[in-house]
Amino acid sequence: MTAKSNASSSSSTRRGRKNDPESVQADILAVATREFSEKGLSGARIDEIAEKTRASKRMIYYYFKDKETLYLHTLEAAYQKVRLQEAELQLNHLAPLEALSRLVRFTFCHHAKNPDFIRLVMIENIHHGRYLAQSKLIQSLNAGVIDALTNVYNRGVEEGCFREGLDPRELHWLISALSFFNVSNQHTFSRIFDWKQAAPENQRKLEDHVTDMVMRYVLPDDTAMANP
Amino acid sequence: MTAKSNASSSSSTRRGRKNDPESVQADILAVATREFSEKGLSGARIDEIAEKTRASKRMIYYYFKDKETLYLHTLEAAYQKVRLQEAELQLNHLAPLEALSRLVRFTFCHHAKNPDFIRLVMIENIHHGRYLAQSKLIQSLNAGVIDALTNVYNRGVEEGCFREGLDPRELHWLISALSFFNVSNQHTFSRIFDWKQAAPENQRKLEDHVTDMVMRYVLPDDTAMANP
DNA sequence: ACAACAATGTACGAAATGGTACGTTCAGTC
DNA sequence: GACTGAACGTACCATTTCGTACATTGTTGT
Known part of the structure; x- marks a missing residue:
């Protein structure tokens, strides 16, 4: 889940903050993987991915612009x-x-x-x-x-x-x-x-x-x- | 639930009529096969199947009650x-x-x-x-x-x-x-x-x-x- | 011929779904 | 501490999509 703490540059400066973009992206990707692999591209629902993420639907479109891009x-x-x-x-x-x-x-x-x-x-x-x-x-x-x-x-x-x-x-x-x-x-x-x-x-x-x-x-x- | 039909006996007596249920069903099934195999169950669209059929959407639900049943x-x-x-x-x-x-x-x-x-x-x-x-x-x-x-x-x-x-x-x-x-x-x-x-x-x-x-x-x- | 039922066309409804507008909070900078 | 841009929440819109109500035509048995 949060296993991806940023490798080099930003992790040092961004310690202890509430906003955590990398982990949000990783979380979305993990949930999306489960959903897409389970139901396919057309079968998976963005709303459902959003629900299972700790982020919101807004974030999915923020980091990955499309369903297809995701x-x-x-x-x-x-x-x-x-x-x-x-x-x-x-x-x-x-x-x-x-x-x-x-x-x-x-x-x-x-x-x-x-x-x-x-x-x-x-x-x-x-x-x-x-x-x-x-x-x-x-x-x-x-x-x-x-x-x-x-x-x-x-x-x-x-x-x-x-x-x-x-x-x-x-x-x-x-x-x-x-x-x-x-x-x-x-x-x-x-x-x-x-x-x-x-x-x-x-x-x-x-x-x-x-x-x-x-x-x-x-x-x-x-x-x-x-x-x- | 509608897959029944006495193929040989009725086709001879029903020649030259306007209503042609067997052929309509076969047509729907053929189009559905192409669509489902191309786009999957969730990717295929009933409306698109209907368009490509010589029948109408109504007929799809008449002979095959569901998308899933189809x-x-x-x-x-x-x-x-x-x-x-x-x-x-x-x-x-x-x-x-x-x-x-x-x-x-x-x-x-x-x-x-x-x-x-x-x-x-x-x-x-x-x-x-x-x-x-x-x-x-x-x-x-x-x-x-x-x-x-x-x-x-x-x-x-x-x-x-x-x-x-x-x-x-x-x-x-x-x-x-x-x-x-x-x-x-x-x-x-x-x-x-x-x-x-x-x-x-x-x-x-x-x-x-x-x-x-x-x-x-x-x-x-x-x-x-x-x-x- | 005519009732009864099968087959078909048209239009529509309700929910789901992808995507966005707009506002708010956070974190680093001066 | 005010400012700025990135990160995020909420509510909403436009379309798509499955499915159905209603009306109409064809076909068959008696």
């Missing part, structure tokens, strides 16, 4: 948070096999633990990625992911533990698809096939199987699988 | 259409390997060709599957998919071309995930990674790779891949 900021903040977490993964000093399996498990768990982010991306896709396209910020954030994966894959090919000829971007696509679908379609899938997909034991199984799928895809054809 | 009928119709197409697949007389790869390619292409359906399912997941849960119809439609896949898988295990111990439901999950994600996240993925995912050549590649992924997952550990 949504865009929400989306940007969500991506930023994800990439920050991803950056903490240090894959370079791990063996390729280990690094890849770790990346897969990280992605799977991360998505599972952040349904808000997944839902925002779903919603953004419903809007044809129109808002994401407006954001220079998000574009720049995502280059690193592919770079890291390319590095791991190339090392793996050199060491002979990955097969050649795969596109790292498609590998990322595969990992994303499985981890994303696990969250995005949980409701319909569970209901249709009467399967408690969200149950911890099933989530653990799925995590193992997803890791297995990816590893089997990149392993050379003559390699037998070792069970973890 | 949405539910839309969802049901979409699922029905899918399952009808799926039923045309005759996998029983094919060898397991051939049958599975055919099922994967069918699912992938089908989803790619029916973005409206995919988007409706996305939207329904945004709503936590609340409406799908109300529909007895959809629940009953989907049993067959798993049955067919179970049959293929069991035959494959018996013949030794599939490995043992896999859950057909998870296999279906895998196929769905890859085929679904290909459509659902096309916009964000394309924009972020600057990759024309929708381009026919990339779609063909992805279809091959997805098929490859599934086959590699079910193949016994000691089987080498043959390139198609």
Whole structure:
């Protein structure tokens, strides 16, 4: 909530005052994230966001001029948070096999633990990625992911533990698809096939199987699988 | 509540009349499908659906009492259409390997060709599957998919071309995930990674790779891949 | 033919909703 | 302590949007 006390300049001078713009903005953004991810851009109501904020509706339009602008900021903040977490993964000093399996498990768990982010991306896709396209910020954030994966894959090919000829971007696509679908379609899938997909034991199984799928895809054809 | 209609018997006797309830309903449903899949339940506007229909708004409430009820009928119709197409697949007389790869390619292409359906399912997941849960119809439609896949898988295990111990439901999950994600996240993925995912050549590649992924997952550990 | 009911058009109402006008308080500056 | 601009509260407006009341036309059974 108020976790964002201003980093450098103003925090020292603005101590102990009643007006607290940074915290108000952060609060609005947090509430907006919940509301937009829950109900979508058109489903979310500014009045409801205002009510759940300790600020007033007036403040929403004061800091974020539009409903759409607020949504865009929400989306940007969500991506930023994800990439920050991803950056903490240090894959370079791990063996390729280990690094890849770790990346897969990280992605799977991360998505599972952040349904808000997944839902925002779903919603953004419903809007044809129109808002994401407006954001220079998000574009720049995502280059690193592919770079890291390319590095791991190339090392793996050199060491002979990955097969050649795969596109790292498609590998990322595969990992994303499985981890994303696990969250995005949980409701319909569970209901249709009467399967408690969200149950911890099933989530653990799925995590193992997803890791297995990816590893089997990149392993050379003559390699037998070792069970973890 | 109005979805009843003896399609064949009445259409012959009612030819050339001015009132045409069945066609009006079908028209409304078609327009509603486009609108809901494009803008979501809360984003779609009844007035806009009415304008694009040859009928009037009054008729929408006459045949489908609510916005929500209309949405539910839309969802049901979409699922029905899918399952009808799926039923045309005759996998029983094919060898397991051939049958599975055919099922994967069918699912992938089908989803790619029916973005409206995919988007409706996305939207329904945004709503936590609340409406799908109300529909007895959809629940009953989907049993067959798993049955067919179970049959293929069991035959494959018996013949030794599939490995043992896999859950057909998870296999279906895998196929769905890859085929679904290909459509659902096309916009964000394309924009972020600057990759024309929708381009026919990339779609063909992805279809091959997805098929490859599934086959590699079910193949016994000691089987080498043959390139198609 | 005519009652009875199904199908349709028109106009309108009430609530919700995005957004703003206007006034007030706070905090740093001189 | 007065001044200024940023930060905030309240009340309100204009439109949109779902839904309905009422009137009218078509269709069918007897």
